[in-house]
Amino acid sequence: MDVRLSPEQIALRDSAAQAVDKLGPATVAQLDDAERASKLDAAIRAAGWRELRTPSDDGKPWASAVEVAVVAEELGRGLADAAFLGPTLAADLRRRSGAPPTTASETVALVRDLSRLAEADNDADAIAVDALGASSALLLLAGEDGRRVGMVFLENGTTGADLTRQVARPQRGSRATALGGQARPLPADDIARWLSLGLAVTCADLVGSMRGALTLATKYAKERKQYGEAIGSFQAVQHLLADAHVAMEGSRSIALHAAWAVDALPADDALAAGAAAKAYCVRAARLVCETSIQVHGGIGNTWECLAHVFLRRALFSSEVLGGVGANLERVMATRGIGGEYGLR
Amino acid sequence: MDFADSPEEAAFRLRLREWLADNDPGLPPSSTTDEYWAGQAAWHQTLYDAGFFGLSWPTAIGGQGLPSVYDVILDEELIAAAAPPRPSVGYLVRGLLEHGSDDVHRRFLPGLVSGRDRWCQGFSEPDAGSDLASLRTKAVLDGSEYVINGHKVWTSYSDAADWCLVLARTDPDVPKHRGISAFAVPMRQSAITQRPLKMINGITREFGEVIFDGARVDATNMIGEPGEGWRLAMTVVSHEREPGELGYVARYGKLVNDLVDHVKAAPAAFGAEQRRDLAWSIVEAEMLRCHVSRRLSDRLDGIDHGPEGSVDKLLMTEVEQAVGHAAISVGGSAPGGGDDTWLRVYLYSRAQSVMGGTSQIQRNLIANRILELPTK
Numbered sequence: 001m002d003v004r005l006s007p008e009q010i011a012l013r014d015s016a017a018q019a020v021d022k023l024g025p026a027t028v029a030q031l032d033d034a035e036r037a038s039k040l041d042a043a044i045r046a047a048g049w050r051e052l053r054t055p056s057d058d059g060k061p062w063a064s065a066v067e068v069a070v071v072a073e074e075l076g077r078g079l080a081d082a083a084f085l086g087p088t089l090a091a092d093l094r095r096r097s098g099a100p101p102t103t104a105s106e107t108v109a110l111v112r113d114l115s116r117l118a119e120a121d122n123d124a125d126a127i128a129v130d131a132l133g134a135s136s137a138l139l140l141l142a143g144e145d146g147r148r149v150g151m152v153f154l155e156n157g158t159t160g161a162d163l164t165r166q167v168a169r170p171q172r173g174s175r176a177t178a179l180g181g182q183a184r185p186l187p188a189d190d191i192a193r194w195l196s197l198g199l200a201v202t203c204a205d206l207v208g209s210m211r212g213a214l215t216l217a218t219k220y221a222k223e224r225k226q227y228g229e230a231i232g233s234f235q236a237v238q239h240l241l242a243d244a245h246v247a248m249e250g251s252r253s254i255a256l257h258a259a260w261a262v263d264a265l266p267a268d269d270a271l272a273a274g275a276a277a278k279a280y281c282v283r284a285a286r287l288v289c290e291t292s293i294q295v296h297g298g299i300g301n302t303w304e305c306l307a308h309v310f311l312r313r314a315l316f317s318s319e320v321l322g323g324v325g326a327n328l329e330r331v332m333a334t335r336g337i338g339g340e341y342g343l344r
Numbered sequence: 345m346d347f348a349d350s351p352e353e354a355a356f357r358l359r360l361r362e363w364l365a366d367n368d369p370g371l372p373p374s375s376t377t378d379e380y381w382a383g384q385a386a387w388h389q390t391l392y393d394a395g396f397f398g399l400s401w402p403t404a405i406g407g408q409g410l411p412s413v414y415d416v417i418l419d420e421e422l423i424a425a426a427a428p429p430r431p432s433v434g435y436l437v438r439g440l441l442e443h444g445s446d447d448v449h450r451r452f453l454p455g456l457v458s459g460r461d462r463w464c465q466g467f468s469e470p471d472a473g474s475d476l477a478s479l480r481t482k483a484v485l486d487g488s489e490y491v492i493n494g495h496k497v498w499t500s501y502s503d504a505a506d507w508c509l510v511l512a513r514t515d516p517d518v519p520k521h522r523g524i525s526a527f528a529v530p531m532r533q534s535a536i537t538q539r540p541l542k543m544i545n546g547i548t549r550e551f552g553e554v555i556f557d558g559a560r561v562d563a564t565n566m567i568g569e570p571g572e573g574w575r576l577a578m579t580v581v582s583h584e585r586e587p588g589e590l591g592y593v594a595r596y597g598k599l600v601n602d603l604v605d606h607v608k609a610a611p612a613a614f615g616a617e618q619r620r621d622l623a624w625s626i627v628e629a630e631m632l633r634c635h636v637s638r639r640l641s642d643r644l645d646g647i648d649h650g651p652e653g654s655v656d657k658l659l660m661t662e663v664e665q666a667v668g669h670a671a672i673s674v675g676g677s678a679p680g681g682g683d684d685t686w687l688r689v690y691l692y693s694r695a696q697s698v699m700g701g702t703s704q705i706q707r708n709l710i711a712n713r714i715l716e717l718p719t720k
Contacts, residue, residue, distance in 0.1 A: 001353060001413040003641040005345050066345050218715050233718040235704075238711030245710055246658045253635035254627075260347050276627045328623040335626060337607050338619045 003256060009070055016071045019043045020078025028304050031081060031163055041082040041133070044075075050084060053092035053197070054101045061095060065197050065262035069204035069255065076208025076317070077215075079309055081164040083107065085205065085320070086130030086137075089198050093117075093138050096190040097149035099179035109137035109152060109170065115322035116195070120150055120176040129320055131157040131168035141178055146185025150176035162316035163309055189267035196262045198321040199274030203255035205317045206285040210248040213292035213310035217241060221295055237295060244291040247284035254280050268334070275322075275330035282323045285314040347637060349417070356410075357417050363394055364425040371428040373598050375692050376685060380428065381501065381549040388431040388459030397430060398457045400643075401437060405453035412643040415588060416636060423597030434589035436463055436509060439580035442649065443526070443568035452507070452528055464505035466496035466529070466554055467577060474705050476511075477520045477574060481556060483512035483527060488563050490514075492529065492556040498699065502538040502552030505531045509580070510556070511573050524573035528565045535559040545691035582649045584700045585657035588636040592660055596629040599667050599689060603674055606686075618673045625670035628663040635659055651713035654706040661696045661703055668693025 005013065023040035025031045044050065049071045052063040068088055075084050086107030093108060094101060109118040109126040118126035118139040128137035134154055141150035153174050157166030170176075218241055221232030231237050258277035261270040289311035293300035300307045322330070332338040349357055367390060371383045391397040392406070399414040401407025408414070422429060433456060440453055455461030472479040481494020492512055499508070508529045515523035531538070535558045541551040568576050583589045603622055607614050639656065668690040675686020697703040711717045 001347055001349060001416060001637060001641065002644060003345055003347055003637050004644070009345060218717070221717060229720060230718050232711075232715075233720045235708065235711075238715075238717050239704070239707040241715055241717065242707035242710035243658075245715060246655050246662075249655050250631050250635060250659045250662070253638045254631040256345070256638065257347060257630075257634040260345060264346075264348060273630075276630045279623075279627050280631050328620055328627070331623045331626055332619055335604050335623075337604060337611070337614075337622060338616075 003260070005066075005070065009067060012067055013070045013074060015047065016049070016074035017078070019047065020074055020080050024075075024078035024080050025164070025306075025309075028306055028309060031309070037081050040080060044080070044082050044084060050087040051091060051101075053088055053095060055095045059095070061092065061263075064260075064264075065200050066256075066259045068197070069200055069259035072201045072204035073208040073211075073255075076205035076313065077212040078208075079164050079212065079306070079313060081132070083130050083132045083134065083165070085165070085198075085201055085317075086128070086134060088201060089194070090138050092197055093149055093194055094179065096194060097179055097186055098183045099149065099181045104136060105134045106151075107131050107134040107137045107154075107168075109139040110320065114319040115326040117191070119147070124170075126152070126170055128152075128154050128157075128168040128170070129316075130165045132166040133157075134168065137168070137170065138179075139176060140186070140191075141176055143178075143185065146187075147191070148182050148185050149179050151179055152176045160316065161312045164313050165316060192267040192271045193262060195321060196258070196267070196270040196274040199271075199278045199327070200255065200259040200262050202317045202320050203251070203258055203274070203277045203281040206281040206314055207248065207251050207255050209310045209314040209317065210244070210251060210285050210288040213289045213307060213314075214241070214244050214248055216306055216310070217244070217292040217295040220299075224297075231295075240291050240295060244288040247287050251277075251281045251284045271330065272334040275327040275334070278322065279324050279327040279331065282318040282327070285318060286311075289314045347634075353414070353417060356414065357421060360396060360418065360421045361425070363396065364421060364427055367394065368425050368427040372685070373595055373602075373689070374429055374432075375547065375550060375595075376545075376688050378547050378549040381504070381547075384428075384431055385459060385462060385504070387428055388433075391430060392458045397459070398437070400640075401457060402441075405437070405441070405449060406457035412588075412640040412647075413637065415591070416593070416633070416640055419591055419594040419597070419636070420633070422591075422594040423601065426598060426601065427594075429594040429598065430591040431459065432590040432592075433457075433463065434591075435580050435583035435586075436465065438583040438589065438647075438649070439509070439526075439576050440567060442579045443572060443576040445568075447564070448528070448567055456507075461506045462501065462504045463507045463509065464499050464502045464531070464552075464554075465580070466499055466508045466510040466556075467581075468498045469495055470497055474702055476577065477524065479511055479513065479524065481510065481512045482516075483510075483514050483525060483561075485514075485563065486560075489560045490527065490563060490566070492527070492559045492561060494556050495553065496556070497541075497553040499538070499552045499554050500550055500699075502531070502554050503540055503549060507531060508536075508554065509567070510561075511577055514570055514573075518571070521574045522571050524577070525570050526567040526573040526576045527561050528567060529556075529559060529561045533559055543692065544694065545688040547688070547692070579649050581701055582651075582653040585653035585660075585706070586639070587632055587656055587660040587663075588640050590660075592664075593629075593633050593636050596625075596632060596663050596667050599671070600625050600629045603667075603670055603686075607674060614674065621670045621673035625663075625667045628666040632659060632663045651709050654701075654709040655714070657700060657706050658703060658710075664693045664696040 261273035398407035672690035
């Protein structure tokens with residue numbers, strides 16, 4: 001056991017950090033800078049980070065879920081307003097289905113409450129996530145011999161709570177069609193592993209959002225003065241930030257394990273690891289992001305302060321593939337003490 | 345980045361698993377009943393004799409000289425075997441290793457590591473709790489010995505201890521942090537009285553207070569230099585805050601597994617809220633296991649004694665108290681059949697945010713030393 005990042009993983013983390021520090025939105029106003037956002041999108045494309053889960057020559061993904069999580073954490077920290085989660089999950093699902101990779105911009109469609117992958121019989125309510133620039137989304141199609149991966153075309157994306165990522169509806173009246181080239185229905189274990197990847201990546205994004213929100217608030221607490229002192233010198237403020245730091249560190253540890261588990265553990269164990277991590281990170285992220293707003297005081301409640309952008313991003317990451325409720329249910333199912341969702 | 349065992353680790357795990365199958369003493373989890381402490385010395389020596397204690401400590405003091413992450417394997421296998429957690433003496437070992445001379449290492453560490461000698465820690469006093477540096481116990485040189493007078497409290501396991509690591513003031517004329525020295529004081533002498541304190545969950549063999557009334561200790565039993573006591577205390581408490589050093593991953597894993605078994609034995613008796621509380625305790629215990637794996641991996645290239653222990657302490661406290669909440673939720677306050685195990689687990693959990701430095705002190709340390717917020 002050695003859970004430290006390898007030199008290659010550290011280099012990957014550093015290049016993701018550099019890209020988002022240079023091209024991500026440093027202020028709320030910069031969210032409207034389309035030229036900047038398209039440069040960030042181009043940088044992510046050029047780096048090949050969306051293709052980490054496409055098949056290499058032996059059919060396995062180019063990189064493990066740990067590399068995906070390393071990138072996701074930095075993109076979350078820097079509020080990257082370019083697609084990553086959606087294309088990554090689509091590439092992984094496509095690879096598992098045996099269908100060839102696509103050059104089109106593709107994401108995945110989830111059920112209405114975002115807690116799991118959409119199935120074609122409810123695709124009227126399906127929502128494609130992280131859909132900026134995506135023309136199509138993958139979902140599941142039920143068939144006599146099992147579930148296959150299908151595709152729907154998408155309407156133009158819109159922004160929801162998250163100001164950095166878009167959602168999109170399937171085009172009205174369009175039917176989901178099975179991906180060509182699928183040799184077989186998708187085994188249940190593949191669906192579980194895909195879900196564990198989605199949980200691990202959303203956890204990593206949440207850890208990134210927590211780091212960003214905490215750094216922002218800590219900096220502000222050192223600068224803002226009241227009663228003639230920096231507010232960060234008051235224990236009341238210090239303890240809020242210390243608790244946020246602890247929540248972030250615990251999240252980091254359990255999220256790291258969930259990312260490793262995706263490719264290393266049996267499918268059900270990987271899913272259990274992802275579910276536990278997601279429940280933990282979702283609760284922590286709300287605490288940390290709300291703390292960031294509170295430490296900013298009145299400023300934290302204005303649109304111009306980035307604190308709410310972190311909170312909004314965290315709200316969305318939390319809902320994608322389920323928040324506390326759905327994932328505690330998955331945890332219960334794993335341990336045989338209930339769980340109405342079942343493990344999947 | 346790999347949580348999986350190397351071939352050597354896997355072989356060790358298998359050997360440990362086979363040994364545990366025949367050598368589980370069947371004790372309850374620590375701090376739940378007096379039964380655990382009564383059997384702990386024997387358990388310590390059994391683990392040690394089989395080569396499964398002090399895994400990451402130097403072989404010269406009786407450790408196994410293995411990489412730090414082997415402690416994770418030990419904790420995981422103790423959980424899987426439903427065996428009791430490993431004895432928590434790592435923080436004393438770290439303090440003596442870091443600050444003691446070769447002579448101190450040779451004289452004291454083998455007995456501490458093997459479990460042959462029992463130790464307690466005389467730091468806190470009635471008027472020196474969070475403000476530990478204001479302690480008033482005095483040590484005065486008299487020939488080749490120091491004479492110690494003072495009152496220590498919250499001294500865990502004082503009733504069974506052969507030795508006490510005592511902080512005492514040796515120089516009243518310098519600022520308070522600089523006038524403190526540390527000693528290994530033999531407990532078996534008539535000038536020392538110890539009294540047990542009954543905790544809120546009813547156990548009496550964990551907490552104690554100790555009166556030193558002219559107790560004598562050889563000057564060669566000073567650990568470190570005169571005035572080094574505060575730095576030694578900081579080394580000790582920084583590791584006393586680490587679940588990896590304490591072996592508490594196994595403690596929580598065992599408690600959670602017992603709770604899960606309890607619910608599965610009569611599933612109809614438990615509702616949604618109880619299952620949810622239990623699910624949170626599962627998640628929390630899993631978090632701590634992952635966190636300790638991370639921390640001990642960070643030590644593969646060498647140990648440090650930094651402020652991260654405060655983060656670990658707060659995470660450990662969060663887990664202990666989540667498990668406590670699950671225990672009272674599942675066990676209830678009016679258990680039938682007279683078995684109040686879960687009530688005792690819950691009540692004990694309240695101490696975790698106080699002992700080893702309160703949660704409030706940990707937050708101060710994190711704010712100042714990690715977040716680098718200004719001090720007033």
